Amino acid sequence: MLEKPQAYDKLTASNVMSGINSYGEELSEFDISQNKHRHFIGGKWSEIGQLQYDFLLQQGLQPHHQLLDIGCGCLRGGLHFINYLEVNRYYGLDVNASLIKAAWHEVKLANLEPKNPHLIVSDKFEIDRFQQQFDFMLSVSVFTHLPMNIIIRCLSEVQKNLTPQGKYYSTFFLAPTSAHTAQIAHQPGGVVTNYDRDPFHYSFDEMSFMASVAGLKINLIGEWNHSRNQQMLEFFKCDNLRAD
Ligand SMILES: C[S@@+](CC[C@H](N)C(=O)[O-])C[C@H]1O[C@@H](n2cnc3c(N)ncnc32)[C@H](O)[C@@H]1O
Numbered sequence: 398m399l400e401k402p403q404a405y406d407k408l409t410a411s412n413v414m415s416g417i418n419s420y421g422e423e424l425s426e427f428d429i430s431q432n433k434h435r436h437f438i439g440g441k442w443s444e445i446g447q448l449q450y451d452f453l454l455q456q457g458l459q460p461h462h463q464l465l466d467i468g469c470g471c472l473r474g475g476l477h478f479i480n481y482l483e484v485n486r487y488y489g490l491d492v493n494a495s496l497i498k499a500a501w502h503e504v505k506l507a508n509l510e511p512k513n514p515h516l517i518v519s520d521k522f523e524i525d526r527f528q529q530q531f532d533f534m535l536s537v538s539v540f541t542h543l544p545m546n547i548i549i550r551c552l553s554e555v556q557k558n559l560t561p562q563g564k565y566y567s568t569f570f571l572a573p574t575s576a577h578t579a580q581i582a583h584q585p586g587g588v589v590t591n592y593d594r595d596p597f598h599y600s601f602d603e604m605s606f607m608a609s610v611a612g613l614k615i616n617l618i619g620e621w622n623h624s625r626n627q628q629m630l631e632f633f634k635c636d637n638l639r640a641d
Contacts, residue, residue, distance in 0.1 A: 412492055413520045418542040418595040424495040434499035438470040439538055444624065449537050450477035452621055452629070456564065462486065462532040465524065465558070467551065467567075468539030469516070471499035479509045487514040488527050494518045522554040531558055534565040541570050541596050541627060545607060552611035552632065559634055565613075568627040570598040586625030608632055 415421030424434055435442045458464065460483045469475050469489030479487045491497050497518050504510055517526055524531075534555055540548055555565050570583060570590045577600060578592045590598035599607075601617050608615040618629040 412494065414492055414542075417544065417547075420493050420496075420542065423493060424499065426498075429495065429499045429502055434471040434496060434502075435473070438473060438496065441624065442473055445537065446473040446477055448622060449474035449535065450481070453478070453533060453535060453566070454481075456533070456566065458533055460486070463529055463560075464488065465490065465527070465529075465531040465534040467522065467524075467534060467536045467555070468492075469500065470496045472503050474535070474537055475500065475514070476503055476507050476509065479504065479512045479514045480507070482512070484511070485513050485515070487512065488529065488531070489514065489516045490519050490522065490524065491516075492518065492520045522551045524554045524558040527558075529558070530560045530563070532560050532563050534559065534563070536565075536567040538568060538627065540567050540599075541590075543597065544593070545599075545603070549607050549611055552607055552613055555632065556612045556634065561634060561636065563633070565632040566618075567630050567632065568621075568623065569604060569630060570596060570626070571619075571628045572598040572600045572603075575600040575602050583626035588625050604630060 411421045412423065413421070424437060428434065439445070460481060462482070464478055464482060464487055466475050466478065466487070466489045469491050472489065475487065475489055489500065497516050500516055504514060515527060519526065559565060570581070570588070572581060576592070577598065581590050581598050583590060588596060590596045592598065605615050612635060613632045614635055616631040618631055621629040
């Protein structure tokens with residue numbers, strides 16, 4: 398009979414995302430030691446990590462800014478940001494405790510502990526716990542896995558914790574119309590998205606509605622060279638309207 402490796406101790410059986418997306422599953426210590434977390438969050442570790450770093454720098458991220466990575470996972474992008482930012486400037490939040498454990502594993506591997514990143518597990522987007530207002534916030538491949546009511550909760554918490562000129566960038570799968578109940582096969586990448594189950598798609602009007610009930614405005618940035626056709630959105634506070 399095959400023996401389980403000694404370190405194969407499940408951290409917890411599940412979290413609140415069970416039944417909604419695959420991030421209800423928690424990885425074991427053994428999984429993390431085998432770097433399984435890098436695939437669990439979608440793979441493309443170097444490519445999508447670098448992409449999100451380059452994108453935020455184009456948007457004006459500077460080393461002294463405070464950055465919150467919502468749904469940071471095991472720091473595919475986070476490692477780039479922690480390396481770039483000054484000490485105590487990178488904050489990450491995720492619902493999956495094992496991915497935060499894997500995040501610390503990655504921080505140690507990259508010798509980035511001196512940068513003192515702040516990482517928490519939260520199932521309600523409790524950004525308040527950081528007691529910090531943020532210049533930039535980011536979510537890559539997070540709304541793609543979430544239903545509308547959970548996105549609205551996220552945006553409501555974002556609204557309370559953005560600086561007056563702050564920006565929140567989030568990716569999503571774009572649907573051509575609201576209530577688009579048919580599946581969509583996205584190219585490039587071939588991901589098939591759904592109206593009411595993971596992975597989710599939304600129209601721009603649906604995203605605008607979610608932003609408005611949370612007290613935020615929204616711009617569609619759209620294309621940002623994501624290899625699975627996720628599009629980029631920019632959220633900002635209503636009193637931070639652009640002149641154009
Ligand atoms: C595809 S991964 C992306 C992770 C990271 N943003 C990156 O680019 O590598 C999606 C992440 O969203 C997190 N997530 C899913 N639902 C969440 C929720 N309700 N609250 C916070 N994080 C959530 C997952 O645990 C996972 O880490």
